[in-house]
Amino acid sequence: MKKLIALGLLSLLLLVSGCPDTTSHSQGVYMLLDSSGTYKKEIKRAQAIINYLLGTLQPGDSFAVARIDSASFSEKDIIAKMTFDRRPSMTNQQKRLFKQKVDEFVAKVKGSAYTDITGGVLQAVEYLNETGAGRKHILIFSDLKEDLVKGQVRDFPIPVSECKVVALNVTKLRTDNIDPREYYKRVDQWKERVEAGGGHWRVINDLERLESILAD
Amino acid sequence: MSLPEILIIWPGSPVLSLIIEFVIAILLLYLARGPAHKAIYSLSAIIHSGLRLMARSVLLGEKRLVERNREVILATGARAAERLIEREFYRVDAVVKRDMSGYPALQHKLGDQIAHIDEDYRESTEVPVPSPDWVKAVDTLAKLPSKGDSWIANILGEIHKTAQAQYKNTMEEYRKAVSVRHSLLEKMMPYWRRLSQTLDQVDKTIIGLHERSKVIDNRMAEYEEIRNQSDKAVRMLTSSAMTQFFIAALVLLIAIGGAVINFNLIALPMSEMVGGGSYIGNFKTSNIAALVIILVEVAMGLYLMESLRITHLFPVIGHMDDKMRTRMIWVTFSILLILAGVESALAFMRDRIAADMQALRHALATVETAQPVSSWIPTVGQMVMGFILPFALTFVAIPLESFVQSSRTVFGSAVAGLLRLIGFGLRLLGNMVRYIGEFLVNIYDLLIFPPLWLENLIRNKEQHTEVSDIIVKEEV
Numbered sequence: 001m002k003k004l005i006a007l008g009l010l011s012l013l014l015l016v017s018g019c020p021d022t023t024s025h026s027q028g029v030y031m032l033l034d035s036s037g038t039y040k041k042e043i044k045r046a047q048a049i050i051n052y053l054l055g056t057l058q059p060g061d062s063f064a065v066a067r068i069d070s071a072s073f074s075e076k077d078i079i080a081k082m083t084f085d086r087r088p089s090m091t092n093q094q095k096r097l098f099k100q101k102v103d104e105f106v107a108k109v110k111g112s113a114y115t116d117i118t119g120g121v122l123q124a125v126e127y128l129n130e131t132g133a134g135r136k137h138i139l140i141f142s143d144l145k146e147d148l149v150k151g152q153v154r155d156f157p158i159p160v161s162e163c164k165v166v167a168l169n170v171t172k173l174r175t176d177n178i179d180p181r182e183y184y185k186r187v188d189q190w191k192e193r194v195e196a197g198g199g200h201w202r203v204i205n206d207l208e209r210l211e212s213i214l215a216d
Numbered sequence: 217m218s219l220p221e222i223l224i225i226w227p228g229s230p231v232l233s234l235i236i237e238f239v240i241a242i243l244l245l246y247l248a249r250g251p252a253h254k255a256i257y258s259l260s261a262i263i264h265s266g267l268r269l270m271a272r273s274v275l276l277g278e279k280r281l282v283e284r285n286r287e288v289i290l291a292t293g294a295r296a297a298e299r300l301i302e303r304e305f306y307r308v309d310a311v312v313k314r315d316m317s318g319y320p321a322l323q324h325k326l327g328d329q330i331a332h333i334d335e336d337y338r339e340s341t342e343v344p345v346p347s348p349d350w351v352k353a354v355d356t357l358a359k360l361p362s363k364g365d366s367w368i369a370n371i372l373g374e375i376h377k378t379a380q381a382q383y384k385n386t387m388e389e390y391r392k393a394v395s396v397r398h399s400l401l402e403k404m405m406p407y408w409r410r411l412s413q414t415l416d417q418v419d420k421t422i423i424g425l426h427e428r429s430k431v432i433d434n435r436m437a438e439y440e441e442i443r444n445q446s447d448k449a450v451r452m453l454t455s456s457a458m459t460q461f462f463i464a465a466l467v468l469l470i471a472i473g474g475a476v477i478n479f480n481l482i483a484l485p486m487s488e489m490v491g492g493g494s495y496i497g498n499f500k501t502s503n504i505a506a507l508v509i510i511l512v513e514v515a516m517g518l519y520l521m522e523s524l525r526i527t528h529l530f531p532v533i534g535h536m537d538d539k540m541r542t543r544m545i546w547v548t549f550s551i552l553l554i555l556a557g558v559e560s561a562l563a564f565m566r567d568r569i570a571a572d573m574q575a576l577r578h579a580l581a582t583v584e585t586a587q588p589v590s591s592w593i594p595t596v597g598q599m600v601m602g603f604i605l606p607f608a609l610t611f612v613a614i615p616l617e618s619f620v621q622s623s624r625t626v627f628g629s630a631v632a633g634l635l636r637l638i639g640f641g642l643r644l645l646g647n648m649v650r651y652i653g654e655f656l657v658n659i660y661d662l663l664i665f666p667p668l669w670l671e672n673l674i675r676n677k678e679q680h681t682e683v684s685d686i687i688v689k690e691e692v
Contacts, residue, residue, distance in 0.1 A: 025495045051580040060493020086491030088484070088569050092576050099580065 027214065028062040028133030029053060030124035033079070034142035035067045037111040038173070045169055045207060046141045047106050052210045054099060059084050059091040062131040065102055066120060068142060069112035070149055073119030079105045083131060115147040118154035125160055136163045137214055138199075143171045144186050161198030166213055168204055245660070246667040253657050260653025267646030271639045278635035285628035286450055290442055292621065293453040297439040304432045308425065315421040322414065329411045336404045339397075457625035464619035471612045475510050478559070478605045481598060482506045485565035510609070513555050517610030520548040527617040556606040563602030567595045 031053070033046050050065055057063055064081035066072070080101035084091040121138060128136040138160065144167060148154055167190065176183035187203060194201040204212060225233040245252070441449040486509075487502035494501040522533040523544040533544065661668060 023495075026493055055577055055580045058492060059487065060491070084493075086493050087488050088492050089488060089572060091492070092572050095576055096579065 024132055024134035026060040026062065026131075026133050027057070027135040027137065028128040028131040029057065029064070029137045029139065029214070030127055031063075031065045031139040032072070032117070032120040032124060032141060033065060033067050034115060034117070034140075035069055035109055035112050036115040036145075036147065037113075038145075039115075039143055039171070040109060040111045042141070042169060042171065043106055043109055047102060049139070049141065049168065049207065049210060049213070050102050051099065053213070054095045056214065057084060057095075059086050059088055062128075062133055063098065064124075064127055065105075066123060067105075067109075067112075068115055068117055068120045068140075070114035070116060071119060071152070072116040073122050075123070077120070077123065078127075081127065114149050115142070115145060116149070116152065116154070117142055117144065117146045118158060119152075121158050121160065121165070125158070125163060128163065135214075135216070138163050138165045139168055139213065140165065141168045143173060144190050145173060158193055158197040158199075160194055163199045164202065165194045165199045166202045166204055168213070169207060170203055170205055242664050242666060246664045249660070249664065252660060256653050256656050256660070260649050260656075264646045264650040264653075267642050267649065271642035271646065274635050274642060275639040278632050278639060281628065281632045281635065285625065285632060286445075288628065289450055289453045289457065289625055290445055292457075292625070293442045293449065294439065297435060297442055301432060301435045301439060304428060304435060308428050308432070311421065311424060311428065322418070326411065326414060329407050329414070332407050333404055333411070336400050336407070339400050454625060454629065457622040460618045461622035461626045464615040464622060467615035468612070468619055471609065471615065474605060474608055475514075477601070478510055478609070479503075479506050481566060481602050481605070482509060482559055482562040484569055485562040488565060488569065509555065509559070513552065513606040514609050514612055516548050516552045516555070517606075518613045518616070520545065520552065520610055521613035523548060527613045529613070529617050529620070552606055552610065556603045559602035559606055560599045561602075563598040564595060567598050 031046075031050065033043060035043070053063065060083075062081075062083040064078055066078045066081075069077060080098050082094050082098050084094050117140060121140070124138045128138070146154070167187070170183075170187060172180075172183055191201040223233060223237065224230050225236055438449070438452075442453070483503050483506040486506045487500070490501045490505050492500070492502060496504055518527070518529065519533065521527045522530050523536075523541050525534060525541075528534055533541070536544065
């Protein structure tokens, strides 16, 4: 009987110490803010979404906010990035700091001449892979109208495997009202690119349902 | 070749082919009637016997289980009754030690009081009055006629005076003596009262002992019933076990509710200690740590209750010598106290973290919300709860013991009932199979009714001919 108990305890010990959980339960969120001239006025809404996400993310999660400008494939465009501490009290302090940085950006944001969404997404993938998060979310707060600088090469598949790409607040442009097919074509093109890259595509235009942003 | 083509014997006429096939089939079935009947009967008999055998085995198992349950119930009941009787005897022993140990002193006290009363009584005995004869003699002399003789008259007068004076003195002495006696009797009163009170105390003790003896008598009667293994005792114990089971289950549910509240109190602050983002399997490490703390508290509670001999779940602890047991009580109590302190601190930390989170949410909210009223009451309340709940969980040991003990009886009865049901089902199925076999034989005969009808017709005709031959022979 004693031998059995010892064996059971040993098995339990091995189970706990020898077989650690290698699955990452944390999530990484990278949010791209379109700061082009036509979309700059929507930035306040993006601020509300960021605040919601700060309230939702848990200790150990990673969060970054970057702007989409003329050349977005750059670390310089990251407004704030943080991997939250494991302790809730430290996480709260980090969230306050994060909010402060975003607020400062919103206060002095300047419109960009061009819109390099693809570059931003590539930067997002790079960041999220570095965090090692178990669930990766790329949020694109944009009208999805890409306007590249002459000479920029962006017509290749985006490697967004295992990433959930969510387009937020995809507003209709003036030209979309003339021919709505342009809007659908734009959204479908992005969907195809994301899915071709192994990602999962979703559009959320109703910002009253923010809880569905990070939903699986 | 497709299947319908196989069936067509007469080319170009499928109906005729079908009729021919049907007739052939009936003929074949008629020819195979005997073996087919035997086969159907055999199959149904095999299944029927198998099912009956299974039912018998199950019912035998059920019977054994019922007997075993009965033995367990009686053994448990006997143990409980022995414990109760033992406790009653301990109580009687305590009463006897407390009250009867002072009996010699009481007897001495009573003797003293009686001696005092006796002495006073003797002293208060009546003083004898002057002799009535002497008074009569003096009275007679005093009343003699003087016959005019002054000398005699004077003598008689003097005697009368002397008698009167003597009478007065005697009466005065008598009154004094009576007064003394009264005072002595008055002095006896406190002794009487004390004696009465002492006797009342003795009476109360005796009545208490008498009541205890009645309780012991009742317990002994129950114990005898159990020892005699009577059905009444089994019914009584089973019913008692059922009641215990449900009450214990209810109390355990309440305790689980308490444990859940306790868990919620310490899970959040535990994430501050072990990290909020680490996982073991699919569970947060902080949640597991909180759960482990609660389980350790429950375990300590069990050991404490065992050491106090309130519960009897671990015989090893129960059999420890008193010194070791006392040590164990102090050790478990100290651990519980430390854990209660830790929980209280965690509850305080939880309040702080929750307040910080609330403040952050307010800062993040885009709309203006009312500031929460800051008060120390929730903080203190949580800390007190964090301190009390570990001790409250200690008492889980009592319903747990009842639950474990009564569940043996309840589950035993439930399993016996289930086995009875299975046995009944198997027997029912066996009988159904037997009758289905008979039904199939009848259906078989129904399918081949034309040749059977012909067979009967021929057989009747043959019988009729045979009977006619016999009659003719007899007439001849």
